[in-house]
Amino acid sequence: MSIEERFTQNLTDHFKENKKGLIPKCDHQKTIDDLKAAADNSHAKGRHGYYLLEKYEVLQCGPTEKLIKRRSTRQESPLYYVSIEETFDVVKSAHISTGHGGRDRMLKELQKKYANIPTKAVELFKSLCQECQKKRKRPMTKGVVVRPILTKEFSSRGQVDLIDMQSMPSGSNKK
């Protein structure tokens, strides 16, 4: 499974428990269609129609229709709602543009342009980025002195393994 597949699968699973922010692709398209129907004044709007009009706008970008947060003026820059399937690319580009930035920097970057990227998605991406995993510092465990290994002979992989053994509460290495 590629990182993208794992990411999307994980978010899809997460959506089943917590729908906040995340929109599967089919719902995303349906929202656009319902919104367009609600905006058509020749039909009566239901409560759902009013709700959608209150919350969203459809932005025509060439041949594609984008779902955005309703703006108070046309000059306001759009905040996009993306589907779960699009989230990987969006989070990835924020991660790269911030130079493998951490959670908060990525969220700050994403919030300028997107309306529905949950913190969970950012944390998930970070945990799947191999480059970040290599240089990730383990959180300090009480009572464990983590000494940095300065010699070049030790690869960063070796360092992670060493800390792992020390902080494992009942791992096989602590017989």
Ligand SMILES: [Zn+2]
């Ligand atoms: Zn990274």
